[in-house]
Amino acid sequence: MRWDGQAIAADDGALPGLERSGLARLGLVRSVRTPEFADVTFHEVMAKSALSKVPAASRMPFGWTVNPYRGCSHACRYCFARPTHEYLDLDAGKDFDSQVVVKMNVDTVLRAELAKPSWRREPVALGTNTDPYQRAEGRYRLMPGIIGALADSGTPFSILTKGTLLRRDLPLIAEAAGRVEVGLGVSLAFADEELQQSVEPGTPTPRARLDLVRAVRAAGLPCGVMVAPVLPWLTDSRDHLRRLLDAIADAGATGVTVVPLHLKPGTREWYLQWLEREHPRAVPGYRRVFARGTYALEAYRQWLWDRVEPLLDERGFGSSGHRARSGATGRFSDELRPHDEGDYPAGALAGMPRDGGGLEVAGAGVDQVLF
DSSP: OTTTTOSTTSOOSOOTTOOOOTTTOOEEEEEEEOTTSTTOEEEEEEOSOSEEEOOTTOOOSOSEEEOSEESOTTOOTTOTTGGGGGGGTOOTTHHHHHEEEEETTHHHHHHHHHTSTTOOOOOEEESSSSOTTSTHHHHHOOHHHHHHHHHHTTOOEEEEESOGGGGGGHHHHHHHHTTSOEEEEEEOOOSOHHHHHHHSTTSOOHHHHHHHHHHHHHTTOOOEEEEEEEOTTTTOSHHHHHHHHHHHHHHTOSEEEEEEOBOOTTHHHHHHHHHHHHOGGGHHHHHHHTTTSSBOOHHHHHHHHHHHHHHHHHTTOOSTTHHHHHSOOOOOOTTSOOOOTTOOSTTTTTTOOOSSOSOOBTTBOHHHHHO
Protein backbone atom coordinates (compact mmCIF):
# COMPACT_ATOMS: atom_id res chain seq x y z
CA MET A 1 0.00 0.00 0.00
CA ARG A 2 1.08 3.66 -0.26
CA TRP A 3 2.30 3.71 3.33
CA ASP A 4 4.94 1.05 2.49
CA GLY A 5 8.44 2.32 3.04
CA GLN A 6 7.14 5.19 5.16
CA ALA A 7 6.63 3.52 8.53
CA ILE A 8 8.40 4.29 11.79
CA ALA A 9 11.51 2.35 10.87
CA ALA A 10 11.78 3.75 7.35
CA ASP A 11 14.49 6.32 6.57
CA ASP A 12 12.76 9.22 4.84
CA GLY A 13 15.80 11.46 4.94
CA ALA A 14 14.73 13.35 8.03
CA LEU A 15 16.48 13.56 11.37
CA PRO A 16 14.27 12.72 14.37
CA GLY A 17 12.48 15.80 15.57
CA LEU A 18 13.49 17.87 12.53
CA GLU A 19 11.07 20.77 12.13
CA ARG A 20 9.70 21.11 8.61
CA SER A 21 7.79 23.88 6.91
CA GLY A 22 4.40 22.86 5.59
CA LEU A 23 5.18 24.57 2.29
CA ALA A 24 8.71 23.23 1.95
CA ARG A 25 8.11 19.53 2.33
CA LEU A 26 5.05 17.40 1.59
CA GLY A 27 4.12 13.81 2.45
CA LEU A 28 4.40 11.46 5.37
CA VAL A 29 6.83 12.42 8.12
CA ARG A 30 6.46 9.42 10.41
CA SER A 31 4.01 6.92 11.83
CA VAL A 32 3.55 6.92 15.59
CA ARG A 33 2.12 4.53 18.16
CA THR A 34 1.75 5.47 21.81
CA PRO A 35 0.44 3.66 24.92
CA GLU A 36 -2.09 6.46 25.44
CA PHE A 37 -3.92 5.34 22.30
CA ALA A 38 -4.10 1.57 22.28
CA ASP A 39 -4.43 0.04 18.80
CA VAL A 40 -4.25 3.44 17.06
CA THR A 41 -1.46 4.46 14.68
CA PHE A 42 -1.03 8.13 13.82
CA HIS A 43 0.42 8.94 10.40
CA GLU A 44 1.86 12.44 10.62
CA VAL A 45 1.83 14.17 7.24
CA MET A 46 2.71 17.56 5.82
CA ALA A 47 -0.44 18.62 4.03
CA LYS A 48 -0.42 20.17 0.58
CA SER A 49 -3.67 22.06 1.23
CA ALA A 50 -6.08 22.74 4.09
CA LEU A 51 -9.24 24.09 2.49
CA SER A 52 -11.40 21.56 0.63
CA LYS A 53 -14.02 22.72 -1.86
CA VAL A 54 -17.39 21.01 -1.50
CA PRO A 55 -18.69 19.84 -4.91
CA ALA A 56 -21.42 22.05 -6.31
CA ALA A 57 -23.71 19.02 -6.67
CA SER A 58 -23.45 18.26 -2.94
CA ARG A 59 -26.48 18.67 -0.68
CA MET A 60 -24.30 20.38 1.92
CA PRO A 61 -25.25 23.94 2.98
CA PHE A 62 -21.60 25.11 2.94
CA GLY A 63 -18.94 25.44 0.28
CA TRP A 64 -15.65 24.83 2.11
CA THR A 65 -14.35 22.47 4.78
CA VAL A 66 -11.19 21.91 6.79
CA ASN A 67 -10.39 18.40 8.01
CA PRO A 68 -7.27 18.21 10.20
CA TYR A 69 -7.61 14.41 10.49
CA ARG A 70 -8.47 11.51 8.19
CA GLY A 71 -9.80 8.44 9.91
CA CYS A 72 -11.42 8.65 13.33
CA SER A 73 -11.06 6.80 16.63
CA HIS A 74 -14.74 7.43 17.40
CA ALA A 75 -15.26 4.20 15.42
CA CYS A 76 -18.92 4.99 14.62
CA ARG A 77 -20.24 1.97 12.74
CA TYR A 78 -22.33 4.15 10.42
CA CYS A 79 -19.75 6.86 9.59
CA PHE A 80 -20.26 8.01 6.00
CA ALA A 81 -16.59 9.07 5.71
CA ARG A 82 -15.30 5.50 5.94
CA PRO A 83 -14.86 5.02 2.16
CA THR A 84 -12.38 7.94 2.02
CA HIS A 85 -9.76 5.70 3.65
CA GLU A 86 -9.79 3.45 0.61
CA TYR A 87 -8.01 6.19 -1.35
CA LEU A 88 -5.03 5.53 0.94
CA ASP A 89 -5.12 1.78 0.25
CA LEU A 90 -6.54 1.31 3.75
CA ASP A 91 -9.85 -0.36 4.45
CA ALA A 92 -13.08 1.39 5.40
CA GLY A 93 -13.55 -0.76 8.49
CA LYS A 94 -10.93 -1.33 11.18
CA ASP A 95 -8.29 0.77 9.42
CA PHE A 96 -10.57 3.80 9.42
CA ASP A 97 -10.92 3.46 13.21
CA SER A 98 -7.25 2.80 13.94
CA GLN A 99 -5.10 4.42 11.20
CA VAL A 100 -5.50 8.15 11.72
CA VAL A 101 -3.83 10.66 9.40
CA VAL A 102 -2.75 13.88 11.12
CA LYS A 103 -2.11 17.01 9.04
CA MET A 104 0.65 18.44 11.18
CA ASN A 105 0.96 21.75 9.33
CA VAL A 106 -2.72 22.35 8.69
CA ASP A 107 -2.84 25.71 10.48
CA THR A 108 0.18 27.07 8.59
CA VAL A 109 -1.17 25.96 5.22
CA LEU A 110 -4.62 27.28 6.10
CA ARG A 111 -3.24 30.72 6.96
CA ALA A 112 -1.46 30.87 3.61
CA GLU A 113 -4.64 29.91 1.75
CA LEU A 114 -6.78 32.41 3.64
CA ALA A 115 -4.26 35.18 2.90
CA LYS A 116 -4.65 34.80 -0.88
CA PRO A 117 -6.34 37.76 -2.59
CA SER A 118 -8.75 35.29 -4.22
CA TRP A 119 -10.16 34.14 -0.86
CA ARG A 120 -13.64 35.62 -0.44
CA ARG A 121 -14.17 34.78 3.25
CA GLU A 122 -16.86 32.22 2.54
CA PRO A 123 -18.07 30.15 5.53
CA VAL A 124 -15.90 27.15 6.41
CA ALA A 125 -17.25 24.03 8.13
CA LEU A 126 -15.25 21.75 10.43
CA GLY A 127 -16.41 18.31 11.52
CA THR A 128 -18.20 17.44 8.29
CA ASN A 129 -16.00 14.47 7.42
CA THR A 130 -14.11 13.26 10.47
CA ASP A 131 -14.37 14.79 13.93
CA PRO A 132 -11.82 17.56 14.63
CA TYR A 133 -12.22 16.90 18.37
CA GLN A 134 -11.62 13.17 18.30
CA ARG A 135 -9.15 11.90 20.90
CA ALA A 136 -6.13 12.65 18.69
CA GLU A 137 -6.78 16.37 19.16
CA GLY A 138 -5.78 16.02 22.81
CA ARG A 139 -2.33 15.01 21.59
CA TYR A 140 -1.86 17.22 18.54
CA ARG A 141 -3.79 20.41 19.42
CA LEU A 142 -4.46 21.42 15.83
CA MET A 143 -7.79 23.15 16.40
CA PRO A 144 -6.54 26.29 18.25
CA GLY A 145 -4.36 27.15 15.26
CA ILE A 146 -7.21 26.52 12.83
CA ILE A 147 -9.66 28.63 14.83
CA GLY A 148 -7.12 31.43 15.12
CA ALA A 149 -6.38 31.36 11.38
CA LEU A 150 -10.05 31.57 10.47
CA ALA A 151 -10.85 34.34 12.94
CA ASP A 152 -7.76 36.38 12.05
CA SER A 153 -8.71 36.26 8.36
CA GLY A 154 -12.31 37.33 8.99
CA THR A 155 -13.68 33.97 7.84
CA PRO A 156 -16.92 32.71 9.45
CA PHE A 157 -16.85 29.08 10.51
CA SER A 158 -18.83 26.31 12.13
CA ILE A 159 -17.80 23.25 14.15
CA LEU A 160 -19.74 20.01 14.51
CA THR A 161 -18.42 17.45 16.98
CA LYS A 162 -19.13 14.52 19.25
CA GLY A 163 -15.95 15.31 21.19
CA THR A 164 -16.13 16.92 24.62
CA LEU A 165 -12.58 18.22 24.08
CA LEU A 166 -14.30 21.22 22.49
CA ARG A 167 -14.62 22.56 26.05
CA ARG A 168 -10.87 23.28 26.05
CA ASP A 169 -11.23 25.78 23.24
CA LEU A 170 -14.42 27.54 24.33
CA PRO A 171 -12.59 30.72 25.45
CA LEU A 172 -10.82 30.89 22.09
CA ILE A 173 -14.07 30.24 20.20
CA ALA A 174 -15.92 32.86 22.24
CA GLU A 175 -13.20 35.40 21.41
CA ALA A 176 -13.43 34.45 17.72
CA ALA A 177 -17.21 34.90 17.83
CA GLY A 178 -16.62 38.55 18.64
CA ARG A 179 -14.94 38.96 15.26
CA VAL A 180 -16.66 36.51 12.90
CA GLU A 181 -19.87 34.53 12.78
CA VAL A 182 -19.41 31.19 14.55
CA GLY A 183 -21.73 28.20 14.64
CA LEU A 184 -21.35 25.29 17.05
CA GLY A 185 -23.11 21.95 16.90
CA VAL A 186 -23.00 18.76 18.93
CA SER A 187 -23.87 15.46 17.26
CA LEU A 188 -26.05 13.27 19.49
CA ALA A 189 -28.44 10.59 18.23
CA PHE A 190 -28.81 8.33 21.29
CA ALA A 191 -30.69 8.55 24.55
CA ASP A 192 -29.52 5.10 25.70
CA GLU A 193 -25.86 4.77 26.67
CA GLU A 194 -25.68 1.00 26.18
CA LEU A 195 -26.78 1.24 22.56
CA GLN A 196 -24.63 4.32 21.98
CA GLN A 197 -21.50 2.55 23.23
CA SER A 198 -22.23 -0.39 20.94
CA VAL A 199 -22.68 1.77 17.83
CA GLU A 200 -20.12 4.50 18.66
CA PRO A 201 -17.59 2.77 20.93
CA GLY A 202 -14.99 5.56 20.85
CA THR A 203 -17.28 8.51 21.59
CA PRO A 204 -18.22 10.32 24.80
CA THR A 205 -21.49 9.23 26.43
CA PRO A 206 -24.79 11.01 25.75
CA ARG A 207 -24.63 12.55 29.22
CA ALA A 208 -21.15 13.94 28.55
CA ARG A 209 -22.30 15.48 25.26
CA LEU A 210 -25.37 17.02 26.90
CA ASP A 211 -23.03 18.55 29.46
CA LEU A 212 -20.98 19.91 26.54
CA VAL A 213 -24.10 21.61 25.19
CA ARG A 214 -24.61 23.20 28.61
CA ALA A 215 -20.98 24.36 28.68
CA VAL A 216 -21.27 25.95 25.24
CA ARG A 217 -24.43 27.78 26.28
CA ALA A 218 -22.80 28.88 29.54
CA ALA A 219 -20.01 30.41 27.46
CA GLY A 220 -22.63 32.60 25.79
CA LEU A 221 -22.55 30.76 22.48
CA PRO A 222 -25.43 29.19 20.52
CA CYS A 223 -25.36 25.42 20.22
CA GLY A 224 -27.43 23.28 17.90
CA VAL A 225 -27.72 19.52 18.08
CA MET A 226 -27.60 17.14 15.14
CA VAL A 227 -29.76 14.12 15.88
CA ALA A 228 -27.87 12.12 13.31
CA PRO A 229 -28.23 9.51 12.20
CA VAL A 230 -31.59 8.13 13.25
CA LEU A 231 -31.28 4.33 12.98
CA PRO A 232 -34.29 2.33 11.72
CA TRP A 233 -35.54 -0.20 14.29
CA LEU A 234 -33.10 1.10 16.92
CA THR A 235 -33.61 4.83 17.59
CA ASP A 236 -36.71 5.88 15.63
CA SER A 237 -39.40 4.94 18.15
CA ARG A 238 -41.48 7.74 19.63
CA ASP A 239 -40.26 6.80 23.08
CA HIS A 240 -36.59 7.12 22.13
CA LEU A 241 -37.04 10.32 20.12
CA ARG A 242 -39.12 11.88 22.89
CA ARG A 243 -36.57 11.08 25.60
CA LEU A 244 -33.69 12.31 23.45
CA LEU A 245 -35.35 15.58 22.48
CA ASP A 246 -36.43 16.18 26.10
CA ALA A 247 -32.80 15.83 27.20
CA ILE A 248 -31.56 18.10 24.40
CA ALA A 249 -34.12 20.77 25.28
CA ASP A 250 -33.20 20.53 28.97
CA ALA A 251 -29.52 21.06 28.07
CA GLY A 252 -30.41 24.37 26.44
CA ALA A 253 -29.77 23.60 22.78
CA THR A 254 -30.73 26.43 20.44
CA GLY A 255 -31.83 24.19 17.57
CA VAL A 256 -32.17 20.60 16.41
CA THR A 257 -31.64 19.03 13.00
CA VAL A 258 -32.77 15.45 12.42
CA VAL A 259 -31.09 13.27 9.79
CA PRO A 260 -32.00 9.65 8.96
CA LEU A 261 -29.29 7.07 8.42
CA HIS A 262 -27.77 6.70 5.00
CA LEU A 263 -25.36 3.95 4.01
CA LYS A 264 -22.77 4.60 1.33
CA PRO A 265 -20.84 1.69 -0.19
CA GLY A 266 -18.03 0.87 2.23
CA THR A 267 -20.00 2.14 5.20
CA ARG A 268 -22.97 -0.07 4.33
CA GLU A 269 -21.00 -3.31 4.56
CA TRP A 270 -19.32 -2.36 7.86
CA TYR A 271 -22.58 -1.24 9.49
CA LEU A 272 -24.52 -4.31 8.35
CA GLN A 273 -21.80 -6.60 9.74
CA TRP A 274 -22.33 -4.98 13.12
CA LEU A 275 -26.11 -5.17 12.76
CA GLU A 276 -25.93 -8.86 11.88
CA ARG A 277 -23.95 -9.53 15.08
CA GLU A 278 -25.92 -7.33 17.46
CA HIS A 279 -29.48 -7.11 16.04
CA PRO A 280 -29.84 -9.82 13.40
CA ARG A 281 -33.65 -9.65 13.36
CA ALA A 282 -33.44 -6.10 12.00
CA VAL A 283 -31.31 -7.02 8.96
CA PRO A 284 -34.17 -8.00 6.59
CA GLY A 285 -35.92 -4.72 7.30
CA TYR A 286 -32.76 -2.72 6.58
CA ARG A 287 -32.33 -4.46 3.26
CA ARG A 288 -35.83 -3.37 2.32
CA VAL A 289 -35.58 0.20 3.62
CA PHE A 290 -32.21 0.63 1.83
CA ALA A 291 -33.14 -1.45 -1.21
CA ARG A 292 -32.45 1.42 -3.60
CA GLY A 293 -28.95 2.22 -2.44
CA THR A 294 -27.41 4.82 -0.14
CA TYR A 295 -30.58 6.55 1.06
CA ALA A 296 -33.59 5.11 2.86
CA LEU A 297 -36.80 4.80 0.89
CA GLU A 298 -38.62 8.09 0.46
CA ALA A 299 -41.58 6.66 2.33
CA TYR A 300 -39.41 5.91 5.37
CA ARG A 301 -37.98 9.43 5.33
CA GLN A 302 -41.48 10.89 5.15
CA TRP A 303 -42.68 8.54 7.90
CA LEU A 304 -39.80 9.64 10.10
CA TRP A 305 -40.39 13.31 9.45
CA ASP A 306 -44.09 12.99 10.27
CA ARG A 307 -43.03 11.43 13.57
CA VAL A 308 -40.33 14.00 14.37
CA GLU A 309 -42.06 17.23 13.36
CA PRO A 310 -44.60 17.41 16.22
CA LEU A 311 -41.94 16.41 18.74
CA LEU A 312 -39.78 19.34 17.65
CA ASP A 313 -42.72 21.71 17.79
CA GLU A 314 -43.73 20.55 21.26
CA ARG A 315 -40.26 21.34 22.59
CA GLY A 316 -40.04 24.78 21.07
CA PHE A 317 -37.48 23.97 18.41
CA GLY A 318 -39.95 24.74 15.66
CA SER A 319 -40.16 22.71 12.48
CA SER A 320 -39.78 25.65 10.12
CA GLY A 321 -36.54 25.11 8.22
CA HIS A 322 -35.84 21.72 9.76
CA ARG A 323 -37.64 19.74 7.10
CA ALA A 324 -35.24 20.75 4.33
CA ARG A 325 -32.19 20.26 6.50
CA SER A 326 -33.26 17.00 8.03
CA GLY A 327 -33.09 14.92 4.90
CA ALA A 328 -36.53 13.58 5.82
CA THR A 329 -38.15 15.14 2.78
CA GLY A 330 -40.01 14.09 -0.29
CA ARG A 331 -43.40 12.62 -1.14
CA PHE A 332 -44.55 9.03 -1.18
CA SER A 333 -43.77 7.35 -4.46
CA ASP A 334 -46.70 5.94 -6.44
CA GLU A 335 -45.88 2.38 -5.45
CA LEU A 336 -45.86 3.04 -1.69
CA ARG A 337 -49.12 3.87 0.03
CA PRO A 338 -49.38 6.34 2.94
CA HIS A 339 -49.03 4.43 6.20
CA ASP A 340 -51.16 4.02 9.24
CA GLU A 341 -49.96 5.36 12.58
CA GLY A 342 -46.75 3.58 13.56
CA ASP A 343 -46.34 1.62 10.32
CA TYR A 344 -43.10 1.34 8.40
CA PRO A 345 -43.10 1.61 4.59
CA ALA A 346 -44.99 -1.18 2.85
CA GLY A 347 -42.93 -4.35 2.83
CA ALA A 348 -40.24 -3.02 5.14
CA LEU A 349 -41.34 -5.20 8.04
CA ALA A 350 -41.78 -8.44 6.13
CA GLY A 351 -40.52 -11.25 8.31
CA MET A 352 -40.24 -9.06 11.40
CA PRO A 353 -42.28 -9.76 14.55
CA ARG A 354 -45.20 -7.47 15.40
CA ASP A 355 -46.33 -9.19 18.60
CA GLY A 356 -44.00 -7.64 21.17
CA GLY A 357 -41.41 -10.41 21.01
CA GLY A 358 -38.01 -10.55 19.37
CA LEU A 359 -35.78 -7.49 19.14
CA GLU A 360 -35.39 -5.51 22.34
CA VAL A 361 -33.45 -2.34 23.12
CA ALA A 362 -32.80 -0.99 26.60
CA GLY A 363 -35.42 -3.29 28.10
CA ALA A 364 -38.28 -2.18 25.83
CA GLY A 365 -40.31 -4.69 23.85
CA VAL A 366 -40.61 -4.53 20.09
CA ASP A 367 -43.94 -2.65 20.26
CA GLN A 368 -42.22 0.15 22.17
CA VAL A 369 -39.04 0.19 20.11
CA LEU A 370 -40.35 -0.24 16.60
CA PHE A 371 -43.85 1.19 16.54
